[in-house]
Amino acid sequence: MKTSTFILLILLQFILVPSVIAGSTIYKHVDKDGNITFTNRPIPNAERISIASYSRNGDSQSKSQSTPSLPRIKDSTQNERDTMRRKILEKELVTEEKLFADTQNSLDQIPVGTDTGNYAEKVVQLKNKLFLHQRNISALKKELGRL
Secondary structure, eight states, X not given: OOHHHHHHHHXXXXXXXXXXXXXXXXXXXXXXXXXXXXXXXXXXXXXEEEEOOOOHHHHHHHHHHHTTTSOOOOHHHHHHHHHHHHHHHHHHHHHHHHHHHHHHHHHHTSOTTOXXXXXXXXXXXXXXXXXXXXXXHHHHHHHHHHO
């Protein structure tokens, strides 16, 4: 082996090894219920997140440096915001529940056993709308539960 090739291999080792040790790959997976899982093992349909480096000292320093720049909000102001947000979410929930009921009524009014193309297409559209309203209702209830 030539000396230049050997030196090149040594240099590559010094360049690549620290990046492998310092960096790691994290996978983020969001399931059908919206739950987020972070892992170092590949999961089907997971998003790969590459972390270039991690330093305990740098991490604590960055936290302490970023904290003073965060805006300070009075508890009363935050409570007012939470109350307003709750009202908005409750109003959206009532609207979604009404739309769900209206869509269900429209679906119930389609004659049973009609196989014509127009009715079949209408049934599919209504079922899709029903599913979306149901999903929105679940998400709104979940969000309201967090407040």
